[in-house]
Amino acid sequence: MTRTLRLILGTIAVAALITGAAALSAWPSYSPVPQGSAMLKLSLSHGGVRNCRQLTEAELAKLPPNMRRKEICDRKRAPLTVELVIDGARVYHRDLPPSGLSGDGPSRVYEKFVLPAGPHSIAVRLRDTLRAEGFDYQAVRDVELAPGQNFVIDFSPVTGEFVFN
Amino acid sequence: MSSSFRRSLRRGFDRAERGLDLVFGAEWNPLGQLGALGWFLFWIVAGTGIYLFIFFDTGVVNAYSSVEWLSQDHWWHAGIARSFHRYASDLMVAVMMIHLVREFAYDRYRGVRWFSWFTGVPLIWFVYASGITGYWLIWDELAQYVAIVSSELLDWLPVFGEPIARNFLTPEALSGRFFTLMVFLHIAIPLILLLTMWIHIQRISRAKVNPTRELGAMVMIGLLVASLLLPANLEGPADLARVPGDVGIDWFFLPLYPLTDYIPAGAIWGGLAVFTLGLCAMPWLPPVKTPRAAEVFLDHCNGCARCVEDCPYAAIDLVPRTDGAPFPQQVTVDPGRCVACGICMGSCPSSSPFRRSQDLVTGIDLPDYPLAELRERVLAAAASLEGPARVLTLACEHGAAGAAEGVVTIPCIAMAPPSLIDFIISRGHADGVALAGCAETRCQHRFGVEWTRQRIAHERDPYLRNRVPRARIATIWAGPTEEARFARELSAFRDSVAALPAEQPRVHRAATQNLPVLDEASS
Numbered sequence: 001m002t003r004t005l006r007l008i009l010g011t012i013a014v015a016a017l018i019t020g021a022a023a024l025s026a027w028p029s030y031s032p033v034p035q036g037s038a039m040l041k042l043s044l045s046h047g048g049v050r051n052c053r054q055l056t057e058a059e060l061a062k063l064p065p066n067m068r069r070k071e072i073c074d075r076k077r078a079p080l081t082v083e084l085v086i087d088g089a090r091v092y093h094r095d096l097p098p099s100g101l102s103g104d105g106p107s108r109v110y111e112k113f114v115l116p117a118g119p120h121s122i123a124v125r126l127r128d129t130l131r132a133e134g135f136d137y138q139a140v141r142d143v144e145l146a147p148g149q150n151f152v153i154d155f156s157p158v159t160g161e162f163v164f165n
Numbered sequence: 166m167s168s169s170f171r172r173s174l175r176r177g178f179d180r181a182e183r184g185l186d187l188v189f190g191a192e193w194n195p196l197g198q199l200g201a202l203g204w205f206l207f208w209i210v211a212g213t214g215i216y217l218f219i220f221f222d223t224g225v226v227n228a229y230s231s232v233e234w235l236s237q238d239h240w241w242h243a244g245i246a247r248s249f250h251r252y253a254s255d256l257m258v259a260v261m262m263i264h265l266v267r268e269f270a271y272d273r274y275r276g277v278r279w280f281s282w283f284t285g286v287p288l289i290w291f292v293y294a295s296g297i298t299g300y301w302l303i304w305d306e307l308a309q310y311v312a313i314v315s316s317e318l319l320d321w322l323p324v325f326g327e328p329i330a331r332n333f334l335t336p337e338a339l340s341g342r343f344f345t346l347m348v349f350l351h352i353a354i355p356l357i358l359l360l361t362m363w364i365h366i367q368r369i370s371r372a373k374v375n376p377t378r379e380l381g382a383m384v385m386i387g388l389l390v391a392s393l394l395l396p397a398n399l400e401g402p403a404d405l406a407r408v409p410g411d412v413g414i415d416w417f418f419l420p421l422y423p424l425t426d427y428i429p430a431g432a433i434w435g436g437l438a439v440f441t442l443g444l445c446a447m448p449w450l451p452p453v454k455t456p457r458a459a460e461v462f463l464d465h466c467n468g469c470a471r472c473v474e475d476c477p478y479a480a481i482d483l484v485p486r487t488d489g490a491p492f493p494q495q496v497t498v499d500p501g502r503c504v505a506c507g508i509c510m511g512s513c514p515s516s517s518p519f520r521r522s523q524d525l526v527t528g529i530d531l532p533d534y535p536l537a538e539l540r541e542r543v544l545a546a547a548a549s550l551e552g553p554a555r556v557l558t559l560a561c562e563h564g565a566a567g568a569a570e571g572v573v574t575i576p577c578i579a580m581a582p583p584s585l586i587d588f589i590i591s592r593g594h595a596d597g598v599a600l601a602g603c604a605e606t607r608c609q610h611r612f613g614v615e616w617t618r619q620r621i622a623h624e625r626d627p628y629l630r631n632r633v634p635r636a637r638i639a640t641i642w643a644g645p646t647e648e649a650r651f652a653r654e655l656s657a658f659r660d661s662v663a664a665l666p667a668e669q670p671r672v673h674r675a676a677t678q679n680l681p682v683l684d685e686a687s688s
Contacts, residue, residue: 001190010189011383018387019394021259022252026398026413030423032310039408043331099326110320110328148407152334165335165406 033114038145040086040113040122044155047106048078048098048128076103081127083135084153086113087120117147124153124162137162174270179644182606191642193380197606199264200366204374205381206257207362209388211355213250217243221302223344225336228304229402236399248392254296255417256384261292269447271563271609276455277478277502279448284365286444291358296418298351302344307412309333309403314422321430336405368502369611370479456533456576458503461496463487465515466528468494471626472509475579477611478502481509481529496529506610507531507580511617514627516582518543534576542573543585547594554663556639557595558655559585563609565643565651566601577613578602583620583629590637590668597637597662599655604644614642636665 001009033039050073060068077098084092092111099105121142125135137155139162145151152165182196189195195202220243222231235243265285268274274282300311316329332338366372375381398413414422421433458480473481473496480502483494498509510516515528518540525537547557549571560566561578575581578600586598600617608614619625621638629638639658643651 001187006188006190006193007379007383010193010379011386013188014195014380014383015387015390018252018256018384019391021255021417022248022391022395024416025251025255025395026415028414029411030414031411032423032426033408041334043328043334045327045331105326108328110317110330148410150406150408154334 033148036117036147037114038117038147038149038151040115040145041111041150041152042082042084042092042113042124043110043152044082044126045106045108046080046126046128046155046157048080049130050074050077051130077105077107078128078130080107080109081125081135082109083123083125084111084113085123085125086115115145117145117149119144122153126155126162139164171270171272174266175272176646178267178270179604179607179646182604183644183647186604186606189380191605193377193383194606195376195380196263196267198373198376198380199260199267201373201376202380202384203257203260203264204362205376205384206253206260207355207359209253209385210250210257211359213246213253214351214355216246217250221348223348224341225304225339225344228302228344232303232305232399233402236396240396244396245389245392248395248397249388250299251397251415252388252391254299255415257292258296258417261289265289265444271607272453273609275448275453277480277500277504278368280368281365282448283445284361286441288358288361288365289444290441291354291361293418295351295355295358296415298347298354300415300418301347302351303399304344304403306400306403306409307398307414308400309405310409310412311419311422312403314425318425318430318433321434333405339405368479370477371612456505456531458500458505458532459498459507459509459529460532461498461529462526463490463495465526466495466513468492468496469514470494470496471512471514472496472529475508475512475612475616477506477508478504480504498529504610505531505533506577506613507534507575508577508610508613508616510536511577511580511582511620512627513582517584518582518588519584531576531580534580536582539573539575539580539585540588543589544594546571546573547589550595554597554659555595556597556599556655556659556662557589558599558601560601561603561609561613563645564601564603565645565647566641566655567645569601569648569651572601577608577610579610579613579616579620581617583627586621586638587630587633590633593668596665596668597639597658599639599641599658601641601643601651601655603642604647605642607644634665634668637662637668 052071052073054071060070079098080096082092082094082096083090091113094109096107096109097103098107119142121140123138123140125138127135129136137160141164143151143164154163154165156163178196182194185194185196191197217235220231220235220239222228236247237244268282297311297315301308313330313333316333319325320328320330332340332343366374376384400412425433468483468486470483473483480499481496482499484497486492486495488495509529510527510531513528516536518525518536525540527536530536543557550557558566558569558572559578559581560569560572560574562574562576566572567574581600589595589598602614602617603609605614616625618640620627621629621635621640623629623631639654641651641654
């Protein structure tokens with residue numbers, strides 16, 4: 001085979017190979033959620049309360065005058081309990097420990113739920129204290145999810161309310 | 166089991182390479198230049214990346230609009246550059262992976278060759294990290310998908326305080342600074358990649374970092390054709406209020422991303438960790454039994470540096486003379502780099518089988534396969550030759566003739582010093598010498614074929630002397646699957662030797678038996 005012929009054949013082969021590779025660069029496509037579905041994300045980052053108590057007079061007396069705070073708190077925060085109910089079904093319920101080696105950081109949750117588009121009744125509840133039962137915050141909302149919608153439930157520690165985006 | 170698997174893989178590669186030889190010829194065969202192609206593609210990606218950066222605008226809105234502008238309004242230069250950038254990156258992944266499997270198949274990763282393998286493992290991570298950060302920058306739907314899945318994966322690691330994925334919850338949550346960070350990473354990681362690539366080739370000499378000009382041109386034309394036929398995809402703009410719909414996944418860089426919908430992030434990280442640690446440990450699983458490193462004999466070494474020039478693994482260095490001989494330098498071998506291929510022995514002018522002293526010693530010799538033993542094996546094989554055309558075959562153990570009967574096998578064909586060929590023919594030990602090495606595109610010890618060819622052609626010192634009739638020498642470069650071609654070419658060579666007029670040995674064989682010690686190499 002002559003050098004010129006090899007050059008031509010080689011170029012054709014390389015071009016075909018690279019074009020094949022280029023096709024794989026965007027094909028076949030992938031759908032992260034099925035057609036006609038929406039995504040609900042429950043994500044919050046919030047620190048549970050600390051267990052605090054008042055110091056006794058005797059304890060205060062032992063402290064230097066400039067260090068006498070009447071209330072001391074454990075370093076460790078309370079775990080969060082988060083519950084999500086969609087259309088009457090509890091789809092998420094978990095106790096979330098505080099982050100950090102000493103458990104003094106916020107608890108965090110990031111969960112995704114794929115839902116069919118359409119109307120849904122959503123209830124979300126949060127407990128951030130050491131109480132055994134019940135919740136400290138809750139919100140209920142009826143929503144109409146559009147296909148492909150990214151619906152986010154967050155919590156604002158500042159306002160103490162759930163935020164629906 | 167692993168060795169039989171490797172053997173099958175090796176034969177598969179050999180067949181594929183010989184097939185490509187038919188189209189490209191050995192000189193341009195891409196499978197023989199995978200490392201060099203990787204470097205070439207890196208420079209294409211770097212060059213087009215710099216060019217694209219001129220037009221790219223960072224920012225939540227501006228990033229996408231600038232990419233859209235260069236892809237559509239200025240498709241004829243910036244758009245093509247973007248396609249080059251993407252497709253050369255994809256090819257780099259492909260070339261890297263084939264290179265990895267090929268080195269495994271040819272068992273070129275164990276023993277003292279662990280270094281190149283080991284330093285190649287982080288390259289995989291850096292290539293992927295470079296590509297993935299690039300996908301974020303465009304900020305189209307695919308970028309949104311990549312950003313969310315990447316951050317969800319990263320959030321599984323107990324490294325980051327606030328989950329990164331929370332940055333992509335809503336359009337308001339995303340900051341423009343994110344793009345500044347991404348641009349920084351997309352420049353910094355490739356620079357680290359380049360540094361690691363440089364380290365990767367430190368333990369081989371004359372590392373080939375450029376493909377042949379013709380193959381380079383073929384790749385450039387191929388990239389241009391692909392860029393014109395299939396311009397790099399740009400999805401719709403990212404919108405965090407929506408879930409990305411059908412996204413065109415780049416299956417070279419993102420094959421694991423869809424798996425995150427089915428496999429927990431921890432399992433994916435675990436798989437990647439096992440894959441990475443497994444690759445790192447492979448040179449020692451199991452360790453290969455390497456022959457002892459080459460040894461220097463100063464009485465026969467004048468520091469001529471031919472072995473330093475010829476060593477494929479940079480295992481030999483010149484150092485100041487230590488024995489008081491009147492030469493400024495001597496050579497020293499680093500056992501941690503020497504694979505005992507014997508190329509140094511073949512390059513040493515002292516490696517002359519004409520020297521018939523009792524203890525035939527050369528300047529640099531293999532303890533497990535010394536020159537004296539090679540000469541003995543040659544003489545034994547020559548003694549068994551019969552017929553009108555007695556052809557003695559010196560065979561590389563990695564080529565087609567490595568397992569053939571009646572041949573003198575050596576670790577690399579360039580281990581045979583040119584004076585050995587002269588010795589065989591001029592002393593009448595055989596009528597012809599066949600040098601059977603690896604296939605041209607895949608010499609096991611990198612330069613065995615090239616050095617041998619150059620020595621015969623009088624282009625590389627030590628030369629094969631002119632007095633050796635070239636018609637009595639044949640070179641057969643054949644891979645392990647080409648036993649039939651080897652046999653065919655050897656038979657044809659025998660026929661051609663039989664047709665030659667009888668060669669008068671310079672010193673008759675029978676008369677050499679009682680010759681005194683003679684150093685003919687310098688004559």
